[in-house]
Amino acid sequence: MIAETVCSAVAVAGLGIAAVTAYRKRFLAAARTAAYALVPLGLVMTGAVQWIVDTAFSPTAWAGFGVLGVAWGLFMTTRAVERRRGMSRKDRRAAKAQAKAAGAAEREAVAPGASSPASGRPSLKPSKQSAKPASRPSSAPGSEDFSDIEAILKKHGI
The missing domain is CATH 1.20.5 (Single alpha-helices involved in coiled-coils or other helix-helix interfaces)
Incomplete structure (x- = not known):
């Protein structure tokens, strides 16, 4: 009973504030205030307030x-x-086996005679390898270049 009385009083006070706001020619704010003021009255009329009070206690x-x-x-x-x-454990085991297989494939993909990666600085001395002709002929021109690229891609997981 008290909750309904309080909600009704809040609604009446809100509508009074809305009337004063409308008197000051602020109609949009007055309409918004009236809308907020009517919410507690609507809750009282639907019985929601009584349900909330019964639930709260x-x-x-x-x-x-x-x-x-x-x-x-x-x-x-x-x-x-x-x-x-x-x-899961099963997923972890499968991922570990896959990584192990990828590592083995990466080791096989690197050419045995391939040089180490470039350090980024140009060498002033002529290379001993560049003076010697290639000891083994490749089956197709540029096939060694593709294997190096393939090894780099596999190293990065691509």
């Missing part, structure tokens, strides 16, 4: 909110553990 309702909170906490905890774990 009911120990059973508060116990239900507690149970819902525990359920929500369990959902969030299990979700966090799933994210932290990432993959």
Whole structure:
């Protein structure tokens, strides 16, 4: 009963403020204030206020909110553990085997006679290898270049 009286008083006060605002020629603000003032009156008329009051002072309702909170906490905890774990054991084992196979393929892809990567500085001394002719002929012109590119791409996982 008290909640309905308070809501009705708030609605009447809000409508009074809206009337004063409209008197000052601020019609948009007055309409907005009237809309806010009518909400508590509508809640009283629909019976929602009585339902809220009955729920707020009911120990059973508060116990239900507690149970819902525990359920929500369990959902969030299990979700966090799933994210932290990432993959399952089976998925981790498969990824490890795949990485091992990729590493073996990378070692096989590098040409045995390939030089080390360039350091970024030009060499002033002529290379001893450039003076000697190639000891083994390649089957196709430029095939060594493609194998180097392939090895680099495999190294970066492309």
